[in-house]
Structure formats: structure tokens, C-alpha cells
Amino acid sequence: MHLSSRETLLASALLEASDTLTDSFDARRYLQRLSDHCVELLGARAAGVMLIDGGEAVSLAGSSRRHEVALDLLAVQHQGGPCLDSYGTGRPVAPVSISVAHAAARWPHFTERALRHDIAATFAVPLRRRETLLGALNVFVPTLPEHTTPPEDHWSVHLAQALADAAAVGLQNHRVYAQYRSLAGQLQGALSSRVRIEQAKGILAExxxxxxxxAFLTLRQxxxxxxxxxxxxxTGVIDRSVDLEKPGGGPGGPPS
Structure with a gap:
């Protein structure tokens, strides 16, 4: 069986979405890559991701292609748009004609801005990990002839949803990874501190x-x-930069 170039690109994108267990992970760059894959796989004009927490947008990331357009169309959605609708329901927003939505006063600020950028249609899918919603992926479709309407391209929505789901898993995995790395660092620091304290106690006791x-009582005091x-x-006791008074008086430094 021969794989099409689109299937190959999709497999590569899904694999890339899972590669988040690294200290050099950059969330903004990661989401930009997700948007780039949508543009390439769906033939979109632009795409972008809005991360949302508590109903408020906390981060925006646009595709490399028409980056400023993507960010502009995401930013204007603070007063309503497909991203907030998708996030609010936890379900995809099916392809919508921008001209029809504008005439119906649906997302007035967003649709007016989309018309300025010659966007003909848009749809959005939620970034979700099971019951956890992280935001939404918004795809902006190129200008179509006036006598046509955007097709109900369910395949495109399903593909975008697959990418968004993979990205949500990747983001969640990195969050857990970062928490464990932080905890491991704290535990290592506590262990190293304990070793130094025990070493200083031994030095003073001797x-x-x-x-x-x-010796420990004096150290703590x-x-x-x-x-x-x-x-x-x-640490000062170990490297001899700190001299403590011997309990009961008398010199506390090392013998000459």
C-alpha cells in the first residue's frame, strides 16, 4: 500500500507533537509548528492556537505563513470568535462562511477583521486532553469565488482535531515532565544539603x-x-570560610 504525501506529512506531524519530554521545549514554537502543519495539510491561508485558562486567552501562537494575520485574527477574538466558542463547548466549530457570519452579526469584530484579510471561511477545534480543555486551534481558509460557499469539509475538521488532540497530549506530558524535573531537583538539593550538614557536624565534632x-546544636545556633x-x-565550615565558637568558649577554628 502506497502512502500519499499528505498521509506521510500527517504521520510526521503527529510524531513531532509527541516529542515534548525535553528541557529545551518551547511551547510557543511548538504551537507554531502545529499551526504550520495545519496550513500545509489543509491548504489554509493561516492557522493559529489560542491557549485559554479560566475563560481568558493566556497565549497566542500563529503559523509561520502569514504570521501577523494569524495573530491578529486570534487577538481580535477577545470579544468573541470561533476559538472561544470551541473552547466553551469543548466541540469543533464547523466551517463557517465569513461573509455569512458577518451578515448574521456572528462574531462581528472577528468577521470584520477576517474580511479585511480576505479570509473566506474558518473553523476551530478544541485542544483537549480527555476532560481537560487547554484552548483551541483555529484554521483560516483562503478566499473562495463569491458564488461558492465553504464546503462542509468534515475530513479537514477531523484532521485538525487529530493534530489538536496530539498537541494537547504533548503539552500535558511536558507539564508533568517539568513538574517531576522540578521535584527531582528539589529532592536532590535537599539531599545534597543534608550531606553537607552531616559532613560539617563530623568536622566540628572531631x-x-x-x-x-x-556540634549540630552549635551549627544551628x-x-x-x-x-x-x-x-x-x-558549607562555610567545610571550606573553612566560617569559624564557629567551641561550645563552652575557646577557639573554634582548626588547630594550627
Whole structure:
């Protein structure tokens, strides 16, 4: 069986959408690539993604092709548009004729701006991961002859939805990955701090010929007295940049 170029491009786009488990991940660039794939696969004039949180747009990303047009058509939707409708219902907004929507006063600000950019039709699909909605993907279709209306291209909507679903999974996976990386870093920092404190306790106990409990008490008292993190004081003891008073008085530094 021979795969068409469109099927090959779609497979590549879906694979790319899953590649988010990296520290160098850039969400804006990632969503721009998603928009670029829509433009290429659907023959659209432009496409863009609106990330939404709490009903408010928090991030916009447009396709490389006609980037400013895509961003303009996303930005004007703060007063209504296909992205907010798709996000609000969690369902696709089927292809809509811009001229018809404008005449019917549907999304007046958006449709007026779309007509200025010679957009003939638009549709949107939600970015969703199961029950979690992240935003919407908006596709802008090129100008069509006046005597035609945009076709009810269900295949295009399904393809866009597949890309949006894959992107939502990729975004969620990266969010979880980043949380685990942050937690791992915190745990590693806490472990390293504990090791330094134990090392400083041992150094002081040996230096003063006392118990490690007494050494730790003195270490902690010094940190509190000088309002310093305990780990910072411990590090100073290890590298000999901090001298503590021996419990009961007397020199606290290392013997000469």
C-alpha cells in the first residue's frame, strides 16, 4: 500500500507533537509548528492556537505563513470568535462562511477583521486532553469565488482535531515532565544539603572532640544568630570560610 504525501506529512506531524519530554521545549514554537502543519495539510491561508485558562486567552501562537494575520485574527477574538466558542463547548466549530457570519452579526469584530484579510471561511477545534480543555486551534481558509460557499469539509475538521488532540497530549506530558524535573531537583538539593550538614557536624565534632549532637546544636545556633541558611553555614565550615565558637568558649577554628 502506497502512502500519499499528505498521509506521510500527517504521520510526521503527529510524531513531532509527541516529542515534548525535553528541557529545551518551547511551547510557543511548538504551537507554531502545529499551526504550520495545519496550513500545509489543509491548504489554509493561516492557522493559529489560542491557549485559554479560566475563560481568558493566556497565549497566542500563529503559523509561520502569514504570521501577523494569524495573530491578529486570534487577538481580535477577545470579544468573541470561533476559538472561544470551541473552547466553551469543548466541540469543533464547523466551517463557517465569513461573509455569512458577518451578515448574521456572528462574531462581528472577528468577521470584520477576517474580511479585511480576505479570509473566506474558518473553523476551530478544541485542544483537549480527555476532560481537560487547554484552548483551541483555529484554521483560516483562503478566499473562495463569491458564488461558492465553504464546503462542509468534515475530513479537514477531523484532521485538525487529530493534530489538536496530539498537541494537547504533548503539552500535558511536558507539564508533568517539568513538574517531576522540578521535584527531582528539589529532592536532590535537599539531599545534597543534608550531606553537607552531616559532613560539617563530623568536622566540628572531631575538631572539638565532642559529640555530633553538640556540634549540630552549635551549627544551628550560629545559623539562627546570623540569620543564615543552615546549609550555607555548613558549607562555610567545610571550606573553612566560617569559624564557629567551641561550645563552652575557646577557639573554634582548626588547630594550627
Amino acid at each position: 575538631r572539638w572532640n565532642t559529640g555530633v549532637d553538640q 550560629h545559623a539562627r544568630r546570623h540569620r543564615l541558611p543552615l546549609d550555607e553555614v555548613a
